[in-house]
Amino acid sequence: MIVHLIDGTYELFRHFYAVPQARDKNGVEVAAVRGVIGSLRGMLNSRVATHMGVATDHVIESFRNDLWPGYKTGEGIDPNLFSQFPLLEEALGAFGVTVWPMVEYEADDALAAAAVKAAADPRVTQVRICTPDKDLSQCVSGTRIVQEDRLRRTTRDEPGVIAKFGVPPASIPDYLALVGDSSDGYPGLPGWGAKSAAAVLAKFGHIENIPADWRSWGVNCARPGALSIALEKDRELALLFRNLATLRTDVPVFDSVDQLEWHGPTPAFQAFKARLDSAPIS
Numbered sequence: 038m039i040v041h042l043i044d045g046t047y048e049l050f051r052h053f054y055a056v057p058q059a060r061d062k063n064g065v066e067v068a069a070v071r072g073v074i075g076s077l078r079g080m081l082n083s084r085v086a087t088h089m090g091v092a093t094d095h096v097i098e099s100f101r102n103d104l105w106p107g108y109k110t111g112e113g114i115d116p117n118l119f120s121q122f123p124l125l126e127e128a129l130g131a132f133g134v135t136v137w138p139m140v141e142y143e144a145d146d147a148l149a150a151a152a153v154k155a156a157a158d159p160r161v162t163q164v165r166i167c168t169p170d171k172d173l174s175q176c177v178s179g180t181r182i183v184q185e186d187r188l189r190r191t192t193r194d195e196p197g198v199i200a201k202f203g204v205p206p207a208s209i210p211d212y213l214a215l216v217g218d219s220s221d222g223y224p225g226l227p228g229w230g231a232k233s234a235a236a237v238l239a240k241f242g243h244i245e246n247i248p249a250d251w252r253s254w255g256v257n258c259a260r261p262g263a264l265s266i267a268l269e270k271d272r273e274l275a276l277l278f279r280n281l282a283t284l285r286t287d288v289p290v291f292d293s294v295d296q297l298e299w300h301g302p303t304p305a306f307q308a309f310k311a312r313l314d315s316a317p318i319s
Contacts, residue, residue: 040155040294041086041185044168045093045136046144048073049125051188053118059316066117070125071313074132076187081134081299088297090290091129092147093122095138099146101221101281108281109222128313131306135297142288145172149284151291152176158294165192172218174198175209175284203235211244214278215268223278226267233264244268244275 052072059068080086097111111119129136137147148166155164156178166173169186176182177198184193198206215234217225240256241247249269268275291297302310 038088038161038294039086040151040161040164040297041080041089042148042151042155042164042166043077043089043091044144044148044166044170044173045073045091045125045129046122047168047170048076049093049121050118052076053115053121057318058117059318061312061316065124066120067124067313067316068318069118070121070128071316073125074128074313077129077134078132087299088294089299090135090137090147090151090297092137092139092144092151093126093129094144095122095126095140099139099143100141101143104277105223105281107222107224109220128309131303131309133299133302133306135291137288137290139288142285145170146285146288147290148173149176150286150288152182153286154290155294155297156182161294171202171209172213172221172282172284174202175206175282177206202231204238208238208242210279210282210284211238211242213282214244214275217278218282221281223281225278226264226271226275228260228263228267233260237264244272244279 049069053069056068056072058066059071061067077089077091081089097109097114102108102110126136126138137144137151139147148168152164152166153176155161163180164182165185166176166182167185167187169184169188173184174193177184177193177195180194186192193201195206198209202209202212204212212234215225215229216231217223236256237247247268249265
C-alpha cells in the first residue's frame with residue numbers, strides 16, 4: 038500500500054489564495070475548506086490514495102515559540118483564513134479522513150512521525166509526504182519516504198533532496214540552521230547562504246562536526262574566513278536553530294496504518310457538504 042500524508046495547513050493556505058471567496062448562509066468564509074476537501078476527495082474517489090492522514094496546525098504557536106522568541110506566530114494571518122482552521126478539521130473528520138490537529142507540536146512534526154511509523158510497516162510500499170515544505174525533506178529516505186508537490190506534480194526522493202540542497206536528508210536541519218528559514222522566523226548565521234552551507238555540510242555532515250579550522254580541509258566556498266568567524270561566534274545559536282528545524286518523530290499519530298484506510302464519508306458529511314456547496318462565490 039502507499040500511504041499519503043497531507044499537510045493540511047499548507048493546503049488550506051494554498052486554496053485560500055487560489056480560489057474565489059465564498060461564504061455560507063451564516064457569513065462564514067468556507068472556500069478554502071471546500072477546495073481542500075474537493076482536492077482530497079478527488080484523490081480518494083479515484084483510488085490514487087487509499088490510506089491517508091492529514092496534519093493541521095490547530096494553533097500556529099508551538100513549543101518552538103518558547104525556544105526562540107522570533108519563531109512564527111499567527112500574527113498577520115487573514116482572519117478569513119484563520120477562521121477556517123477548525124472548520125477544515127471538522128470537515129476532514131466528517132469526510133472520514135484521519136486528521137491530527139496539532140497544539141503543542143506542529144503539523145510538520147505529525148507528518149514526520151507518521152512517515153517514520155508508516156515506513157516501518159512492511160506492508161507499506163511507499164510513504165508520500167504531500168507538501169513542498171523544505172523542512173519535510175529531512176524525512177525523505179531513499180525512495181521509500183518521498184516528498185510530493187501536488188501543485189507542481191513533482192516528487193523528490195533522497196537523490197532529489199541532494200540535488201536540490203546539496204546535502205542528504207539527515208543534514209537538512211543543519212542546513213536550515215545555517216541559512217535560516219524566514220517563513221519560520223529564524224535568521225540563520227550572518228554570511229551563510231545556500232551554497233556555502235551545502236559545501237561545508239557535504240564535507241562534515243552536521244554542525245558539531247565542523248572543526249574550527251575547517252578552511253584547511255579544502256572546502257570550496259566563498260569568504261571562508263568570514264563564515265568561520267561567524268560559526269565560531271554563534272555555534273550555540275546555530276545548534277538552537279537546528280533544534281527548531283528538527284522535526285519530532287515521537288508525536289502520537291496512529292497505532293496501525295490500517296487506521297488510515299479511507300472507508301468513505303461519515304453520515305455527518307452530507308450536511309457538511311451541503312453547507313459548503315451552498316456558499317456562493319463572491
